[in-house]
Amino acid sequence: MSDTVLRLTGIEKAYNHGKPNEVNVLRGCDLTVQRGEVVALVAPSGAGKSTLLHIAGLLDTPDRGTVEIAGEQLEDKSDRRRTQVRRAEVGFVYQFHHLLPEFSALENIALPQLANGVSKQAAEARGLALLDSVGIAHRASHRPAAMSGGEQQRVAFCRAMANEPKLLLADEPTGNLDPETSDRVFGALMTLVHETGLSALIATHNLELAARMDRQVRMGNGYLTQG
Template identity: 70%
Template sequence: MSDVTLTLSGLTKTYLSGTPGEVQVLRGADLELRAGEAVALVAPSGAGKSTLLHIAGLLDTPDMGEVEIAGQAATGKGDRTRTAIRRRDVGFVYQFHHLLPEFTALENIVLPQLANGISDKAAQERAMQLLDRVGVAGRAGHRPAALSGGEQQRVAFCRALANQPRVLLADEPTGNLDPETADQVFTALMALVRDDGLSALIATHNLELAARMDRVLRLEGGLLKPVE
């Protein structure tokens, strides 16, 4: 069985701009991501990193090209099928944590599991295990407003991994944090990726963090190019 968990083939995406004309963000982007591999995605703001991540995670569709996740072709599938693949196999982390403010850290991780049919007991056990692994189990009963920025983002990582996805997509996950906290949070994220054998595609402006991953790709001219 192949260990490739995410394949992007020939992705193109064009948007209409505010002035007459079009902006072609992707021009045939290709990528293979393997189990246990962490790949950094770097590019200037506006180059299309978020667009690429959204297409890879089935939140958007390409004009042309193919997306395959965990061996299942997703391009051209109906919304129900795409949603099922995304819930089962993809986890998302954003620059802002997007935790639900009225729920505790624990509840924020339990909820997506309940939506996937996991029992409440099993969901709580999984949530506590994840919180313990990133060092914030003692904050399980606190709501997001009572957590520090680093704690909020660690909880967001746990929520993204709650349903044991195969692929993790992260868009500037340390972008709102000071350098010391960013380093601590990134270390926690990489431990989760390595221990669980996840595939991770992480967009970042932080070249020091990018260098700690297995590969660095630059999105340039709508194509993905390796950075040596």
């Protein structure tokens, strides 16, 4: 079995094709993420990191290039197959938590598991274990509005991990938090990732956070470079 969880090869993406305002966002990006590796994707706003993450997570398709997750090439597969792989193998975390406000923390984590056919009892047991691992099991019954920003984002991390994905994709996951809370929440994320042994690609413009990851890649002018 290959140790490469994510492989992007020659990824190109442009918007407004053939028009005077055509924008070439990705010009030929190559990237691999190995099993258990946490990679920082360092780029300023508008550089295309969100586009790259969406392609890596099968939410968008490249104009050219290949996308492999766990050894399966997926850029040309049917929407149904791409959705199956995305639900089973990929977890997403965004800058804003996007929790469902009418549900408790535990229910937010259980819902994606229930959608995958897990029993309610098993889903809640895993949800509680994940909340405990990031230090907020005592907030399981609280709705998002009753929680701090840092607590909400930790719930979002747990939700992303709910279905035991092989790959975690995070887009500025602490960008909406103050520095102290960001540091604490990022520490919780790294603990969660390392304890579960999954791979992660985390986009950030925070160089201090990037330095705490295993490796850095930088994006500029539509290309990726190491370090």
